[in-house]
Each structure stands twice: as C-alpha cells, then as structure tokens.
Amino acid sequence: MILLYLITPALIMFFMSLSHHIYLRRILPITNLMVLIPIVYLFSLDKPYAIIGKYLVATDLNSYILLISSIVAIGVTLALITLNRHVEIDERSYIRFYRFFALFWIGLILSILSNNMGIYWIGLEMATLSTVYMIKTNKSKQATKEAWNYMIVGAIAISLILFGIILIYASAKPILGEEAMNFALLKVHIHEIQNPFLFELGFVIICVGSFIKMGFFPMNLWLANIERASFYPVGALFNGILESAILLGFFQFSTIAMQIDKHATFSFIFIYIFLTIFLVSFLIFRSKDFMRLFSLSGIEHMALIILFWVSGGYFPALLHFGAHAFLKPALFLSTGVLESEGRYKIAGALKGYHGFVGKTFWFIVGFFILAIISLPPSPMFFSEIYGFSAMITLAKEKDSLLWMILAITILLLLLSIIFYKFIEIYQSMKYKGEEVEKVVYKSELLAFLIFAVATIGLIMPQTITYLKAIYG
Amino acid sequence: MINFFIGLFLASFIIVLFSERLYRLIFWYAFNSLALGIVTILVGIEHLDNALIISGSLTILLKAGVIPFVLKNISQRFNLIREITPNVPIHYSIILIPAIIIFTFYLAQPMSSMIVINSHYIAISISSFFLALILMIEHGSVAPKIIAFLMMENALFLLGTIATKGMPMFIELGIFFDVMMAIVIINLLFKEEHIK
Numbered sequence: 118m119i120l121l122y123l124i125t126p127a128l129i130m131f132f133m134s135l136s137h138h139i140y141l142r143r144i145l146p147i148t149n150l151m152v153l154i155p156i157v158y159l160f161s162l163d164k165p166y167a168i169i170g171k172y173l174v175a176t177d178l179n180s181y182i183l184l185i186s187s188i189v190a191i192g193v194t195l196a197l198i199t200l201n202r203h204v205e206i207d208e209r210s211y212i213r214f215y216r217f218f219a220l221f222w223i224g225l226i227l228s229i230l231s232n233n234m235g236i237y238w239i240g241l242e243m244a245t246l247s248t249v250y251m252i253k254t255n256k257s258k259q260a261t262k263e264a265w266n267y268m269i270v271g272a273i274a275i276s277l278i279l280f281g282i283i284l285i286y287a288s289a290k291p292i293l294g295e296e297a298m299n300f301a302l303l304k305v306h307i308h309e310i311q312n313p314f315l316f317e318l319g320f321v322i323i324c325v326g327s328f329i330k331m332g333f334f335p336m337n338l339w340l341a342n343i344e345r346a347s348f349y350p351v352g353a354l355f356n357g358i359l360e361s362a363i364l365l366g367f368f369q370f371s372t373i374a375m376q377i378d379k380h381a382t383f384s385f386i387f388i389y390i391f392l393t394i395f396l397v398s399f400l401i402f403r404s405k406d407f408m409r410l411f412s413l414s415g416i417e418h419m420a421l422i423i424l425f426w427v428s429g430g431y432f433p434a435l436l437h438f439g440a441h442a443f444l445k446p447a448l449f450l451s452t453g454v455l456e457s458e459g460r461y462k463i464a465g466a467l468k469g470y471h472g473f474v475g476k477t478f479w480f481i482v483g484f485f486i487l488a489i490i491s492l493p494p495s496p497m498f499f500s501e502i503y504g505f506s507a508m509i510t511l512a513k514e515k516d517s518l519l520w521m522i523l524a525i526t527i528l529l530l531l532l533s534i535i536f537y538k539f540i541e542i543y544q545s546m547k548y549k550g551e552e553v554e555k556v557v558y559k560s561e562l563l564a565f566l567i568f569a570v571a572t573i574g575l576i577m578p579q580t581i582t583y584l585k586a587i588y589g
Numbered sequence: 590m591i592n593f594f595i596g597l598f599l600a601s602f603i604i605v606l607f608s609e610r611l612y613r614l615i616f617w618y619a620f621n622s623l624a625l626g627i628v629t630i631l632v633g634i635e636h637l638d639n640a641l642i643i644s645g646s647l648t649i650l651l652k653a654g655v656i657p658f659v660l661k662n663i664s665q666r667f668n669l670i671r672e673i674t675p676n677v678p679i680h681y682s683i684i685l686i687p688a689i690i691i692f693t694f695y696l697a698q699p700m701s702s703m704i705v706i707n708s709h710y711i712a713i714s715i716s717s718f719f720l721a722l723i724l725m726i727e728h729g730s731v732a733p734k735i736i737a738f739l740m741m742e743n744a745l746f747l748l749g750t751i752a753t754k755g756m757p758m759f760i761e762l763g764i765f766f767d768v769m770m771a772i773v774i775i776n777l778l779f780k781e782e783h784i785k
Contacts, residue, residue, distance in 0.1 A: 235760030242767040246774050253781055264778060265731050272738045272771075273722070279745050279764075280718065287704060287752040295757050312703040 119168050119175075120230075122155035123183075124223050130194075131219035134212045142215065146194040146560075152187045156180065165232075171299055174232035177587045181435065182365050183229050185442045188571050189357030190222060193350050195564035196450040202558065203453040204348050210254040214348075221247035221354065228362045234282045234298045237366055241278070244359055245271045245330075251354070252347040263346035270329065270339055277326030278366075284319030285370075288312045300369050307376045320374040321385065327363050332416045334392040337400060341412040349452045352408060356415045357446035364422060364438060371427055379429075380515060386427045390420045391524070398531040402538050406460045407452045410542065414489060415445050417535060418497075421504065430507025431588035432581075437500035439575045439584075444489045444497075447568035450561065451482045455546075457555050463542055465550020470557060478557040481565045483543070488572060490539045496575040591631045591707070598624040598747065599690075599713050602720045602740065606682050611664055611671040611732055615657050618736050622652030625743050629750050632707070640758040641750065647765060648746070656739065659772055664732065667779045675727040685723065690716045700752075710751040717744035735775055742768060 126149045133141045159166065159180045166175040175183075197214070200206060206214075221244045228240030249271070253264040282298075289297035292309050296302050310316055332340035344352035374382045397417045404410045418441040426434035455466045470479045488495035505525055512521030574580060601621040608614045626649035633641030664671065675682070693716035701708040721741035725734050746764070749756045 233760075235757060235763065239760070239763035239767060242764075243770065246767065246770050249774050250777060253778055256781075261778075261781075265734075268771075268774070268778070269725065269734050269738065272741070273725070276718075276738075276741050276745060280748065283745065283749045283752060283756070284700075286749075286756060290753050298757065298760070315700060315703055318700065 119155050119159065120173060120226075123152060123226050123230075126150075126152045126190075127219045127222040127226070130215055130222070134216035134219065142194075142198055142211075145215065146191060146198070149187075149191045149194045152190070153184075156184050156187055159183070165301065168230060171296075171301075172233050172236055173227070173230045174301065175230060176232075177583070178368065178435075179229050179365060181439070181583070181587065182361055183226070185439055185571075186225060186229065186358045186361050188567065189353070189361075189442060189446050192446060192450065192564040192567050193218075193353050193357070195560050195567070196353070196453070197350055198560045199558040200348065200350065200453070202556075203457065204255070206254060206348070207256075210256070214251055214254045214350075217247040217250045218354070220244075221251070221359075225358055225362050229365055232300050234285065234300065237369075238275070238279055238282055241362060241366070242275050244362065245275055248351070248354070248359065251351050252343060255346065255348050257346065259346040263343045266339065267343050270336070274326045274329035277329070278323050281319040281321070281323030281326060281370075284315050284322065286319075288315035288319065300373075304373050304376070307373050310377075313377050317374065317377060317381075320370055320382075323370050324367070324386070324389070327367050328389060328393075330363050331360055331419050332412075333389060333420060334396055337393065337396050337413070337416060340416070341400075341409045344412045344449070345406070345408045349408070349449050349456075352412060352449035352452075353446035356412075356449060357442050360415070360419060361438070361442050364419065367423060368426060368434075371423075375427065383427045383511065386423060387524070390424045391528070393417075393420045394528060394531050398534040401535050404538075405463075407455055407463070407466075408449070408460070410538075411445060411448045411452070414535065414539075415441070417532075418445070418489075421501070425500070425504035425507060428504065428508040428511045430504045432585045433500040433503035433507060435584045435587060436496050436575060436581075437504065439580075440488070440496035440500065440572060443568045443572045443575075444485050447485050447565055447572075448482075448489065450564060451478075451485065454478065454555060454557050454561065455482070458553055462550070464545045465552060467543075467546040468550065468552040469555045471554065474557050474559060474562050475555070478562055478565065481562075481569050483547070484569060485565075486539060486543050486546075490536050494576060496572060499576065591628055591635075591710075594624045594628045594631065595710055595713055595747075598628065598743075599717060602717050602744075603686055605736070605740065606675070606686060606720060606724055606727070607679055609672065609674055611669060611673055612661065614673065614733055614736050615660050615664075618660075618740060619653045619657035621740060621743055622648055622656075625747055626653060628747065629755075632750055632754070636754055638755055640761075641755040644755065644758065644761045644765075647761075651765060651769070652739070652743070656768070656772060659776070660732075660736070663776055663779055669732050669779075670730060673728055673730055673733050676729060677723075677727040682723075682727070686720065689719050689723065692716075693719060704752055707751045711748065714744050714748035714751060717747065720744075738771070739768070 129148045130145055159175045164177050168175055224240045224243030228237050231237040249264050249268045252267055286297050288310055289303055329336050394417055397413050401413045422434050422437050467479045470476055491497040491501050508521055512518045601617045605614055605617045626645045629645030629648055630642050633645055694712040697712035697715050701711050721737050721744055725737035
C-alpha cells in the first residue's frame with residue numbers, strides 16, 4: 118500500500134500529461150508534495166520494513182535517499198513551471214517531458230527501495246530509458262546527437278551492471294538459490310560463498326558500469342556534453358535523483374564486497390577515484406560555461422562520496438551525498454536564469470536582480486556556489502573533514518599512514534584547483550561585467566528556497582544523529 | 590542439440606559484423622534471438638524448469654518476431670539508410686573476430702572452472718558480448734548501434750541462462766519490459782527527427 122502512495126504523484130503526473138492541458142503543470146508541484154506523506158510515515162516505522170515482501174524493503178539508508186530524491190523532484194517540478202520562459206519548447210514536448218519524468222520517477226522509486234539486484238537494475242534501466250526522451254525535448258541538433266549518445270553509452274553502462282549482477286548471482290546461487298539476488302541475505306551469507314572470485318569479478322564489472330554512468334575516468338566528458346545539450350532540468354534530475362540511485366547501488370554492492378576483502382576494494386576504488394579527480398580538476402579549470410562547470414563538479418563530488426564510503430566513512434559519505442543531491446540540482450536549475458544572457462557570459466551573471474525575489478535569488482545562488490566548494494558551514498566542509506579522517510583511520514589499520522597522507526595532500530591540491538576556479542567565477546559573476554536586468558520567477562525562487570532549507574537541514578543535530586546511526 | 594544452437598547463436602554474431610545491409614542485420618538479429626530462445630527452452634527441458642521454457646518462448650515471440658518486425662517497420666517509415674558499411678574494413682574484422690573469441694575463452698577459463706554445468710558456454714556468451722560491442726563501435730549510424738544494443742542484451746541473457754540456470758522469472762520479465770520500452774523510445778526518437 119505504501120508503494121502505491123509513493124508512486125501516486127508520479128502516476129498523477131503521467132496521466133495528467135496525457136490530457137495535453139499545459140496549465141496542469143501548476144498543480145503538479147502540489148501533487149508531488151504528497152510523496153512526503155508516505156516517506157515521513159516510512160521514517161516512523163521500525164526498519165527494515167517490508168514494503169513488498171523481501172523484494173522492496175525500506176531501510177534507514179534507502180529511506181534517507183528516497184527523502185532526498187523526493188525533495189529534489191518537488192524542486193524540479195516547481196522550476197519546470199517556467200521552463201518555457203527560459204528556453205524554446207513547444208507544448209507537445211513540454212507535456213512529454215512530464216510524461217517521461219513520471220516514468221523516470223517510478224523507475225527510481227523501485228530502484229531505491231529494492232532489496233533485490235534484479236529489481237534495482239530494472240528500475241535503473243527504466244529511468245535511463247526515460248531520460249533519453251527528456252534529453253530529446255530540446256530540438257537542437259546537438260541534443261539529438263547527445264540523446265542517441267546517451268542511449269548507446271547508457272545502454273553499455275547498464276549492460277555492464279547487468280553482466281556484473283549475473284556473475285554475482287552465479288557466485289551466490291549454489292548456497293542461496295533464487296534468493297541470491299537479495300541484498301540483505303547476501304550480506305549475511307557472503308562468507309559462505311564458495312567462489313568469491315566470481316563475486317569480486319561481478320563487483321568490478323558493476324563498478325565499471327556505474328562509473329561510466331557517473332562520468333568517471335575515462336568517460337569524464339560524456340555526461341557534461343549531454344547535460345550541456347539538454348534543457349537545464351535534465352542536469353538537475355541526473356545529479357539529484359538518477360546518480361543518487363546509482364550511488365545507492367554502489368553502496369549496497371561495495372558493502373558486501375568490503376566484507377570479502379576491504380583493502381583490495383579500497384585500493385581498486387581509490388586508483389579509479391584518484392584518476393577521476395585528477396582529470397576533472399583540470400577540466401573544471403578549463404570550463405567556460407556554468408553547465409559544464411556544475412556537471413564536472415558533480416563528478417568530483419560523487420568521486421569523493423565513493424572514496425569516503427570505501428574508506429569506512431559512512432557518515433561523511435552520506436552527509437556529502439545529501440549536500441551534493443541538494444546543491445547540484447539547485448545550481449543546475451539556476452542556470453536557466455544565470456544563462457539568460459548567453460551560455461558563455463559568466464561576468465555579471467549575479468548582477469541585475471532587483472526587488473525581493475531578485476535579491477533573494479542572487480543571495481541563494483551565491484550561497485549554493487560557496488557551499489559547493491565546501492566553505493564552512495556548508496555540510497560539505499564537515500563531510501570532507503570527517504571523510505579524510507576516515508581515510509587516515511583506514512591507513513592506520515593498513516600501516517600505510519605516510520602513503521595515505523601523501524595521497525590526501527595530492528587530492529587536496531587537486532581540490533584547491535577546483536576551489537580556485539569556483540572563487541574566480543563567483544567574483545566574475547558578482548563584481549565584473551555589465552549590469553543587465555534579469556527576471557526570476559517566484560516558483561523558481563520557491564524551489565531554490567526548498568533546496569537551501571534542505572541543505573541547512575543536513576547539519577541539524579537530529580539529521581547528523583540519524584546519519585551516524587545508519588551504519589553504526 | 591544445445592551445442593548446435595549455441596553454435597548458430599555465435600555464428601549469427603559473426604555474420605552481423607560483416608553485414609552491409611540493414612535488413613540483413615535485422616534478419617540475423619531475429620535468427621540470433623531464435624537460436625537463443627531455442628537454447629533457453631532446451632536448457633529448461635534439461636533442468637525441468639518451466640520458467641526457462643516460458644522465458645525461451647517469450648524470447649522467440651518478442652525478440653525473434655515482434656522486435657525485428659517493429660525495427661523493419663521503423664526503418665521503412667522513417668526512410669533509414671539501408672546501406673551500412675562498417676568503419677572497420679572486413680579484412681581486419683576477419684582477424685579481429687577470431688582473436689576476440691580465443692581471447693575470451695582464456696579470459697573465461699577461471700570463471701568456467703567455477704560453474705559445474707555448461708561451463709564452456711560462458712566463454713561463448715562473453716565473446717558474444719564483446720562482438721556486440723565491436724558491432725556498436727564499427728558503425729557510425731544509429732540503426733546498427735540499436736541492433737548491437739539488442740544483441741548485447743541477448744549475450745547477457747545467454748550468460749544468465751547458462752551461468753545461473755536462469756534468473757528469477759520476474760526479473761526476466763522485467764528485462765523484457767525494459768527492452769520493449771527501449772524499442773518504444775527508439776521509435777519516438779526517430780519520429781521526432783522525422784517530424785523535424
């Protein structure tokens with residue numbers, strides 16, 4: 118029954134999109150708010166809570182991720198109201214965007230709540246395919262090319278994930294039978310597996326598939342190109358919801374893999390992450406427009422989340438995850454306004470906002486930009502401090518403290534390049550360029566306020582206690 | 590009997606890499622799916638597993654029947670270019686394909702040793718996966734890439750059937766649903782381009 122309540126807003130969106138009544142989009146943010154009722158109810162229940170038998174199970178971890186994704190979905194529907202004021206979109210495409218957004222949302226709810234690898238994959242595939250059409254709502258030649266690109270590369274990535282799942286299933290089936298796809302059961306019985314090699318191979322293949330989808334090394338630019346070519350809410354949905362589901366999958370698989378060989382898992386992931394951050398920091402330094410900047414910065418943050426997670430820093434990983442999931446969609450949605458004078462016009466982008474709505478907009482966007490580079494009291498500041506200390510703790514266990522200090526120093530140097538670029542851009546936005554009057558709509562401002570309040574909510578004592586309790 | 594159809598499955602993968610016409614590619618995809626469906630049914634009969642027999646029959650119905658028909662229909666409706674010359678010259682493919690197959694047999698050896706039944710088919714399904722990737726790489730146009738995506742899914746389906754004696758029925762139905770959804774989206778993308 119809870120599942121029905123959870124997917125009701127998406128179903129309403131889907132059926133309303135069939136009516137071809139463009140004014141209905143104003144109702145959708147309100148109907149989307151309804152999703153918070155079953156989620157709040159989920160939080161009040163004892164976990165794990167079986168939603169549909171052993172297939173869909175609510176845990177502390179996935180309830181948190183579902184709440185974050187729902188807030189992002191509400192914010193995106195609010196910002197979608199004025200999409201046609203910022204970009205050229207015909208009514209047919211506009212309505213279809215909602216239709217595929219609804220399918221995307223249903224797929225991700227299934228994926229996030231699944232306790233079964235197969236259902237997780239099915240939901241993710243459904244969301245991936247729905248995104249293809251959302252990219253295509255932009256009628257430009259570049260968007261068409263990128264929609265096909267996403268279809269093909271996304272299909273390869275998702276096929277690799279399925280490949281890995283099959284190998285993991287094959288490794289665990291002799292002891293668990295058809296239950297070998299059950300995440301919770303696999304976690305308990307992982308040491309009984311006769312062929313850990315098959316499991317590890319499957320895990321590595323899943324990692325490669327997930328990392329392609331997240332734009333990690335060596336596929337650093339494909340996601341940035343797609344987000345640049347599509348309308349700005351697509352980037353928000355990618356970073357706020359789709360990548361969250363992929364990260365959740367990674368959390369589930371890596372927790373099991375770390376039970377087999379924690380240090381090998383860490384070493385493999387660390388090399389991957391290090392190469393990713395190395396490349397991304399220089400790509401960010403060279404980026405010339407907001408969309409690419411935010412997209413590449415998203416890759417950097419996802420890489421840090423994964424690094425903290427495999428270091429055993431579950432709390433910093435989840436805190437960073439929440440902050441990234443709120444700040445990045447907010448920044449992507451703000452590009453609708455920031456790029457109103459042209460996509461490469463960064464100088465003066467934060468000038469020309471008048472009245473309460475305009476001034477609040479530039480204040481909030483300034484807050485988002487400074488928060489994303491981890492300036493205190495941003496949740497990212499705390500998550501990075503806790504995350505790097507988790508890496509030090511792990512290094513002490515391995516007796517490789519000096520190597521870890523060297524690695525962290527290099528990582529911090531790379532992060533400082535990103536920090537420098539963002540500060541330079543912020544100064545250019547605020548203090549350079551001409552002042553041209555720009556318009557911000559109230560619905561957009563409301564969306565940004567929701568994201569700002571949610572980000573501040575992450576550093577509330579209750580949230581921190583909840584996050585610390587998730588993995589002890 | 591299974592050996593014979595697995596052979597046909599792999600052979601159809603090799604043939605598509607040399608195809609220069611779109612309809613021929615669709616035909617070989619249908620043939621590949623037919624071989625896969627029959628293999629699944631035969632494995633199902635061998636293990637007395639009704640779920641495998643059902644999913645094999647669904648494979649034949651959907652992947653060897655409905656999807657090729659829809660793909661051909663799409664190509665006619667939207668006037669897709671039927672001449673599809675691979676970017677990799679055929680004489681290079683002649684060397685590349687056996688190299689990939691031999692390489693995957695070595696690659697899959699540690700895995701095959703861990704799976705008791707039909708272990709030697711694992712290498713065939715993995716090499717098919719790589720061949721589908723080659724098909725995707727060697728063509729510049731979209732239509733062969735779509736067929737490569739579908740054939741990649743067939744390779745994974747074979748791996749799932751052989752390595753695990755079939756995945757749970759509802760998962761396989763979910764995968765069928767996703768493949769059908771992919772076809773709908775592909776149709777929509779072509780339609781949008783056509784309208785434009």
